Amino acid sequence: xxxxxxxxxxxxxxxxxxxxxxxxxxxxxxxxxxxxxxxxxxxxxxxxxxxxxxxxxxxxxxxxxxxxxxxxxxxxxxxxxxxxxxxxxxxxxxxxxxxxxxxxxxxxxxxxxxxxxxxxxxxxxxxxxx
Amino acid sequence: xxxxxxxxxxxxxxxxxxxxxxxxxxxxxxxxxxxxxxxxxxxxxxxxxxxxxxxxxxxxxxxxxxxxxxxxxxxxxxxxxxxxxxxxxxxxxxxxxxxxxxxxxxxxxxxxxxxxxxxxxxxxxxxxxx
DNA sequence: AATTAAATTTATACTAAGTCTAAATACTAA
DNA sequence: TTAGTATTTAGACTTAGTATAAATTTAATT
Ligand SMILES: [Mn+2]
Ligand SMILES: [Mn+2]
Ligand SMILES: [Zn+2]
Ligand SMILES: [Zn+2]
Numbered sequence: 001x002x003x004x005x006x007x008x009x010x011x012x013x014x015x016x017x018x019x020x021x022x023x024x025x026x027x028x029x030x031x032x033x034x035x036x037x038x039x040x041x042x043x044x045x046x047x048x049x050x051x052x053x054x055x056x057x058x059x060x061x062x063x064x065x066x067x068x069x070x071x072x073x074x075x076x077x078x079x080x081x082x083x084x085x086x087x088x089x090x091x092x093x094x095x096x097x098x099x100x101x102x103x104x105x106x107x108x109x110x111x112x113x114x115x116x117x118x119x120x121x122x123x124x125x126x127x128x129x130x
Numbered sequence: 131x132x133x134x135x136x137x138x139x140x141x142x143x144x145x146x147x148x149x150x151x152x153x154x155x156x157x158x159x160x161x162x163x164x165x166x167x168x169x170x171x172x173x174x175x176x177x178x179x180x181x182x183x184x185x186x187x188x189x190x191x192x193x194x195x196x197x198x199x200x201x202x203x204x205x206x207x208x209x210x211x212x213x214x215x216x217x218x219x220x221x222x223x224x225x226x227x228x229x230x231x232x233x234x235x236x237x238x239x240x241x242x243x244x245x246x247x248x249x250x251x252x253x254x255x256x257x258x259x260x
Numbered sequence: 261a262a263t264t265a266a267a268t269t270t271a272t273a274c275t276a277a278g279t280c281t282a283a284a285t286a287c288t289a290a
Numbered sequence: 291t292t293a294g295t296a297t298t299t300a301g302a303c304t305t306a307g308t309a310t311a312a313a314t315t316t317a318a319t320t
Contacts, residue, residue: 007268007315026306041270046307064192064245066278067306080237089239093232095225095246102223107210108253109219115194115247116225123238137286137297156277171299176278196307197277 004055009040013048017058018072023079023088025067063088063117080118084125091118134185139170143178147188148202153209153218155197193218193247210248214255221248 006014016032017024024032030045040048049070052058061069063081069088078091095114104111136144146162147154154162160175170178179200182188191199193211199218208221225244234241 005267005316009269043271043308044269047269062192062194080233080239080241082239083242089237091233091237093229093236096229099223099226099229100248103210103221103248104250106223107219107221107248109210109212109248109250110256111210111248111250112213113249115249117245118233118237118239118241119243119245120234120239120241126240135287135296139298171301173279173300174298177298 007048009038009044010048010051012036012038012040013045014052014057017049017052017070020072023061023069023071025069027067029070061088062115078116078118080120082122082125083119084121087122089122091116137178139168139174140178140181142166142168142170143175144182144187147179147182147200150202153191153199153201155199157197159200191218192245208246208248210250212252212255213249214251217252219252221246 012033013029016029016036020032026045026049029049030040030042033040033045049058049060053060053070056074059071059074061071061079063069063079073090076094078094080089080091081087082089095116100111100114103109142163143159146159146166150162156175156179159179160170160172163170163175179188179190183190183200186204189201189204191201191209193199193209203220206224208224210219210221211217212219225246230241230244233239
């Protein structure tokens with residue numbers, strides 16, 4: 001609840017995550033920072049990722065792999081993972097509100113949020129030629 | 131692809147998971163086994179859970195917590211987690227096929243499977259009295 | 261500007277969940 | 291039996307992430 005404090009480290013990490021086309025893990029983020037000439041402490045990267053996530057500037061994705069991934073896209077959306085090559089793509093269509101209402105009614109929960117991870121085979125893996 | 135081999139340990143773990151009303155973690159399973167008079171090696175519990183999961187007799191749930199949970203219910207279904215008390219309840223209504231088709235079309239994936247975790251507040255947490 | 265206080269970074273120790281390994285047991289099939 | 295395979299066990303190891311305490315940076319106060 002305090003005002004945003006973007007230090008050099010946090011800004012660099014935010015910029016990097018926002019510039020990514022993919023959804024890197026903390027380890028991948030550290031590697032890319034190093035390639036860009038930065039050298040931050042291990043813990044600082046984790047602290048910054050948590051800080052930026054809490055501030056709502058990036059999102060942490062838990063896709064069922066061992067490590068969290070990070071996403072510069074903050075609007076609500078979902079993901080699909082290719083079980084052949086591991087790539088993670090965006091899913092921009094939201095689950096139908098009707099279904100959410102049904103779930104809320106049947107479970108007696110106030111439903112605040114849903115995390116959806118699709119699994120399948122991506123186009124490139126499906127068509128290895130071309 | 132070899133035939134099912136339910137050793138004493140695997141059978142005890144399968145029975146336990148199937149008898150659970152909830153979705154215990156590996157640590158909770160070990161604790162409950164111990165309470166039932168069993169004492170299996172740490173690694174055996176993990177090995178057995180993997181074996182039973184691979185055999186399709188139980189399901190491993192990755193709900194975004196630090197530890198996997200296990201589910202004796204093997205038919206396709208989803209889960210909802212109370213962010214107040216942590217309880218995990220069943221969600222038996224499936225996402226509309228129409229939505230899945232839309233996702234497949236937009237992403238160019240063959241969609242094989244989806245994992246959905248709802249988050250919200252359960253009835254008991256919403257009505258602390260009563 | 262100098263001093264103090266608060267926030268952040270750094271290095272490193274530590275934790276939690278799970279896997280791996282090699283020896284000991286148990287089971288199967290000649 | 292005996293040999294061969296599978297499983298269990300204990301414990302070392304790995305990976306991802308958190309916690310701690312000292313050092314550094316930044317901000318506020320005199
Ligand atoms: Mn995304
Ligand atoms: Mn379930
Ligand atoms: Zn692929
Ligand atoms: Zn609750």
